[in-house]
Amino acid sequence: MKGLAATTLSLSMIISGATLAATTEARGGNEDSSREEKITMVSPALENYQRKTLEGDLWKRQALSARDRSVITVAAIIARNQVALMPAQFALALDNGVKPGELSEIITHLAFYSGWGNAAAAIDVARPLFRQRGITEKDLPVAHPELLPLNEKAEQLRVNAVEQSVGSAQFPGLVGYTTDVLFHDLWLRPALAPRDRSLVTVSALIAAGQVAQVTFHLNKAMDNGLTEAQASEVVTHLAFYVGWPNAMSAVPVVKDVFAKRT
Amino acid sequence: MKGLAATTLSLSMIISGATLAATTEARGGNEDSSREEKITMVSPALENYQRKTLEGDLWKRQALSARDRSVITVAAIIARNQVALMPAQFALALDNGVKPGELSEIITHLAFYSGWGNAAAAIDVARPLFRQRGITEKDLPVAHPELLPLNEKAEQLRVNAVEQSVGSAQFPGLVGYTTDVLFHDLWLRPALAPRDRSLVTVSALIAAGQVAQVTFHLNKAMDNGLTEAQASEVVTHLAFYVGWPNAMSAVPVVKDVFAKRT
Amino acid sequence: MKGLAATTLSLSMIISGATLAATTEARGGNEDSSREEKITMVSPALENYQRKTLEGDLWKRQALSARDRSVITVAAIIARNQVALMPAQFALALDNGVKPGELSEIITHLAFYSGWGNAAAAIDVARPLFRQRGITEKDLPVAHPELLPLNEKAEQLRVNAVEQSVGSAQFPGLVGYTTDVLFHDLWLRPALAPRDRSLVTVSALIAAGQVAQVTFHLNKAMDNGLTEAQASEVVTHLAFYVGWPNAMSAVPVVKDVFAKRT
Numbered sequence: 001m002k003g004l005a006a007t008t009l010s011l012s013m014i015i016s017g018a019t020l021a022a023t024t025e026a027r028g029g030n031e032d033s034s035r036e037e038k039i040t041m042v043s044p045a046l047e048n049y050q051r052k053t054l055e056g057d058l059w060k061r062q063a064l065s066a067r068d069r070s071v072i073t074v075a076a077i078i079a080r081n082q083v084a085l086m087p088a089q090f091a092l093a094l095d096n097g098v099k100p101g102e103l104s105e106i107i108t109h110l111a112f113y114s115g116w117g118n119a120a121a122a123i124d125v126a127r128p129l130f131r132q133r134g135i136t137e138k139d140l141p142v143a144h145p146e147l148l149p150l151n152e153k154a155e156q157l158r159v160n161a162v163e164q165s166v167g168s169a170q171f172p173g174l175v176g177y178t179t180d181v182l183f184h185d186l187w188l189r190p191a192l193a194p195r196d197r198s199l200v201t202v203s204a205l206i207a208a209g210q211v212a213q214v215t216f217h218l219n220k221a222m223d224n225g226l227t228e229a230q231a232s233e234v235v236t237h238l239a240f241y242v243g244w245p246n247a248m249s250a251v252p253v254v255k256d257v258f259a260k261r262t
Numbered sequence: 263m264k265g266l267a268a269t270t271l272s273l274s275m276i277i278s279g280a281t282l283a284a285t286t287e288a289r290g291g292n293e294d295s296s297r298e299e300k301i302t303m304v305s306p307a308l309e310n311y312q313r314k315t316l317e318g319d320l321w322k323r324q325a326l327s328a329r330d331r332s333v334i335t336v337a338a339i340i341a342r343n344q345v346a347l348m349p350a351q352f353a354l355a356l357d358n359g360v361k362p363g364e365l366s367e368i369i370t371h372l373a374f375y376s377g378w379g380n381a382a383a384a385i386d387v388a389r390p391l392f393r394q395r396g397i398t399e400k401d402l403p404v405a406h407p408e409l410l411p412l413n414e415k416a417e418q419l420r421v422n423a424v425e426q427s428v429g430s431a432q433f434p435g436l437v438g439y440t441t442d443v444l445f446h447d448l449w450l451r452p453a454l455a456p457r458d459r460s461l462v463t464v465s466a467l468i469a470a471g472q473v474a475q476v477t478f479h480l481n482k483a484m485d486n487g488l489t490e491a492q493a494s495e496v497v498t499h500l501a502f503y504v505g506w507p508n509a510m511s512a513v514p515v516v517k518d519v520f521a522k523r524t
Numbered sequence: 525m526k527g528l529a530a531t532t533l534s535l536s537m538i539i540s541g542a543t544l545a546a547t548t549e550a551r552g553g554n555e556d557s558s559r560e561e562k563i564t565m566v567s568p569a570l571e572n573y574q575r576k577t578l579e580g581d582l583w584k585r586q587a588l589s590a591r592d593r594s595v596i597t598v599a600a601i602i603a604r605n606q607v608a609l610m611p612a613q614f615a616l617a618l619d620n621g622v623k624p625g626e627l628s629e630i631i632t633h634l635a636f637y638s639g640w641g642n643a644a645a646a647i648d649v650a651r652p653l654f655r656q657r658g659i660t661e662k663d664l665p666v667a668h669p670e671l672l673p674l675n676e677k678a679e680q681l682r683v684n685a686v687e688q689s690v691g692s693a694q695f696p697g698l699v700g701y702t703t704d705v706l707f708h709d710l711w712l713r714p715a716l717a718p719r720d721r722s723l724v725t726v727s728a729l730i731a732a733g734q735v736a737q738v739t740f741h742l743n744k745a746m747d748n749g750l751t752e753a754q755a756s757e758v759v760t761h762l763a764f765y766v767g768w769p770n771a772m773s774a775v776p777v778v779k780d781v782f783a784k785r786t
Contacts, residue, residue, distance in 0.1 A: 040661060042650045045713065046632045046643060048667035053705055054640070061697065081343065081605065082641025084648055108308045115469075115505040116316070117344025119308060124346055126304045137302060143310035166513050170490070170520065173323065173498030174509060181315055182506065189307065209734065210471065210507040228694075236697030243639040244706065245734040247698060251690050258694065343605065370570045377731075377767040378578070379606025381570060386608055388566040399564060405572035428775050432752075432782065435585065435760030436771060443577055444768065451569065472733065472769040 035088070054240060063233035070096040071196055072203040072234055074106055076241045078122045079114040079204035085241075086125040100135040105192040106200050108141075112186060113204050141191035148188040155183060195224035203234065206250045207242040214253045219261070228258055297350070316502060325495035332358040333458055334465040334496055336368055338503045340384045341376040341466035347503075348387040362397040367454040368462050370403075374448060375466050403453035410450040417445060457486035465496065468512045469504040476515045481523070490520055559612070578764060587757035594620040595720055596727040596758055598630055600765045602646045603638040603728035609765075610649040624659040629716040630724050632665075636710060637728050665715035672712040679707060719748035727758065730774045731766040738777045743785070752782055 039047040059069055070093035077085045093103055103126065111119035130136075159179065168175040187197065198221035205214050218231060226234075235254060239247035301309040321331055332355035339347045355365055365388065373381035392398075421441065430437040449459065460483035467476050480493060488496075497516060501509035563571040583593055594617035601609045617627055631650065635643035654660075683703065692699040711721065722745035729738050742755060750758075759778060763771035 038651060039647055042647045042654060043628045043632045043643075043664065044661060044667045045629070045665055046635055046647070049632070049635065049705070050640075053701075058701075063697065076639075077641050080639060080641060082639070082645070084645040085641040104305045105307070108305045108311070111308055111311065112502070113505050113507065115338075115342060115344070115508075116312075116503050117339050117342060117347040118505070119305075121344070121346040123301055123304045123308070127300060130304060137306060140305065141307055143306045166510070167517075170517060171494050171497065171513065173325065173495055174501055174513070177315075177320075177498065177501065178506070181311070204505075205507060208471070208505070208507070209732070210511065212511065213507050232695050233697055235695065236701065239698055239701065240636070241640050243637050243642070243728075243732070244702070245637060245729060245732070245737050246639075248690070249734065249736065251695065251698070255691075255694060366567045367569070370567045370573070373570055373573065374764070375767050375769060377600075377604060377606070377770075378574075378765050379601050379604060379609040380767070381567075383606070383608040385563055385566045385570070389562060392566060399568060402567065403569055405568045428772070429779075432779060433756050433759065433775065435587065435757055436763055436775070439577075439582075439760065439763065440768070443573070466767075467769060470733070470767070470769070472773065474773065475769050 058237060058240060061233065061236075063229055064237065067097040068199070068230070068234075069237055070098050071102075071106070071199055072237060073241055074098070074103065075110065075200040075203035076207040076238055078107065078110045078118050079207035080242060081114075081118050081121055082241075083121055083125065086122060087129065090122075090126055090129050094129075094133065100130060100133075100139050101141050101191045102196070104140045105189060105197075108189075109186065109192065109197060109200055110204055112182060113201055114208065141189065145190055147185070148190050148194070150184065150188060158183060193224075195221055195226060198224060199226065199234070203238060206235070206238050206246055209246050209249060211250050211253045214250060215257055218254060218257045222257070222261065231258070320499060320502060323495065323498075325491055326499060329359040330461070330492070330496075331499055332360050333364075333368070333461055334499060335503055336360070336365065337372065337462040337465035338469040338500055340369065340372045340380050341469035342504060343376075343380050343383055344503075345383055345387065348384060349391065352384075352388055352391050356391075356395065362392060362395075362401050363403050363453045364458070366402045367451060367459075370451075371448065371454065371459060371462055372466055374444060375463055376470065403451065407452055409447070410452050410456070412446065412450060420445065455486075457483055457488060460486060461488065461496070465500060468497070468500050468508055471508050471511060473512050473515045476512060477519055480516060480519045484519070484523065493520070582761060582764060585757065585760075587753055588761065591621040592723070592754070592758075593761055594622050595626075595630070595723055596761060597765055598622070598627065599634065599724040599727035600731040600762055602631065602634045602642050603731035604766060605638075605642050605645055606765075607645055607649065610646060611653065614646075614650055614653050618653075618657065624654060624657075624663050625665050625715045626720070628664045629713060629721075632713075633710065633716065633721060633724055634728055636706060637725055638732065665713065669714055671709070672714050672718070674708065674712060682707065717748075719745055719750060722748060723750065723758070727762060730759070730762050730770055733770050733773060735774050735777045738774060739781055742778060742781045746781070746785065755782070 036047050036051065039050065059066060064072075070089070073089055074093050076082075077089055090103065094100065098106075107119050107122045107126065110122070162175060162178060166175055166178075187194075192200070198217050201217040202214055202221055205211065205217065218226075222228075222231065231254060235247050235250055238250075298309050298313065301312065321328060326334075332351070335351055336355050338344075339351055352365065356362065360368075369381050369384045369388065372384070424437060424440060428437055428440075449456075454462070460479050463479040464476055464483055467473065467479065480488075484490075484493065493516060497509050497512055500512075560571050560575065563574065583590060588596075594613070597613055598617050600606075601613055614627065618624065622630075627650065631643050631646045634646070686699060686702060690699055690702075711718075716724070722741050725741040726738055726745055729735065729741065742750075746752075746755065755778060759771050759774055762774075
């Protein structure tokens, strides 16, 4: 049994240093400094960048609120299936004012935009966090809420565009689900504000290098109140979480959206 | 020891809710309903989509058999390294008539098309599943089977195309391995039907957003009997597992293949 | 407790067969043959490809040193978040002459080029390996070393190009961090030779399918001594770890770099 226990402990340390940190409520306390020590044991430089450049500078810039930064960080790491960062970032999101119901809805939204397996991994991380904070089903969005009203005119434009580019004759399943499940249901769920839902989608697209579809969703986010300065800062913030190359690849598309709106 | 045990149990719950479910044989039984409860604890909406839209609708559509759906789902989640979904989906694949030798061969194939690490993660999930179901080495494809006959004419076209686009003068290693290991060995292994091998490749390419190379492999799949309606349904099914943006990006390439074959 | 222990052991086997192997020093000994057996239990063919094609052939080709092969393999699996391969490949990298400080620096570098979460996952794997080999903070690059001299002329060209393509007016944050944190700090850290840092960047870009930015960094690597034959072999080697489609997509960009340098 001693050998087994040793194996198990080593497993814990290897797979989920971050997980253990997240299971304590004391953010900024002992566990956090222990997380920093754990990075220092491999890279004192990375620990320094995390503490000074990320926590001490990036997250404090005025261009985006801490809550918005959490929304886009959570979206990006779910889109990239970054299990190692999820426990600490999910906890931070709640601390930064993302409601449990909003985090629930972000995960649900990304099941469709990043794939079912990305949501499944996020569910496995959110569950113990919710339990620990006493968040139960009554705090979460129901399966069938009263939906937001459909913008009939914008929806007709979307339907026409998809009919032309995809076509229900050749792709009846894809076109049908896109309308029925995504745009007549998921996007109308009220637990996440339309502006935030677009922000989540844009972040997931940039995170996955799928910049072609940023145009549609960034315009939607800006129609719902995201400013140009905020959109620029979204790309800046994401650079650290999705890697510089994905951020740089998003720039021309974002600039093009800016240019066409002015 | 008590603290350690608690840590370990929490680890189990965090990392591998799905894994535990997969280690019971009772599909549809207690463990499955427990899996649903686990999703509900974070998102009642996602649980509802999974039960009604995926299990109750998508997987039952006539356009593709449940076995075909398992082949493409397994390929997609290996290509995306979706460890959280692997235990349940590998078990479901066997239940849906994918033979153990076929699952083995899909993993081997994807080592070359999605990368060695993707196959390694899948191996770690398939091993306990095979053990639990009493599947041993004698049920699996051997390393050196009698190979399928090479289509000399199609292979000469491929060799010429690669010589022109890559070139053995500048890329002797890549060109050599492509011929010797991939097209004179891997693709001729008999444990996976050529139509299924192409389907696995197409699914992995769509899953990774590598649509440029879908044309060659989708044509191969259709030469080997995949119909246009089935190919369309592959994209529909994959939308849920690889995310809508990847499915949408595949559409123009798939449409182009359809157009050029008629 | 017995039930729990059994669950835990099964978890260990599922998640981290490779991890356990990496926690023994006996490379090539009992644990290694056990790793081969573990692959054989799912795919005798894959075990054969790994032993004969990868270990017995690819890794022994003269075109690149074993150390270089470890540098690019480690970069590729961090860029793809391939946790399943990390323990064995990180250990192999140290055995092949990659210094602990270099491995530390590769992880730090990829935090910026592949995203913070990719580095976090690598940190969690490197930590127990470093501890086991007695590598401590004094063996690792400090947070603030004396930096390499800046090539003012090349930097001015880069600044101008970024100003034109991104622009500090619209993207003050991104442009500022790119200069201050990446090119005036990270790239000048002395613990990784400039040629190796470029090689790491190129490998990460090919691994993630981000070939547009290969041109700049491959030229930098070749300016710092990487030959054409070595660059070709990098693509060949990476094919196995990042999948054939990503390698094939890199070829036209690499050929174009070759053509414009002659």
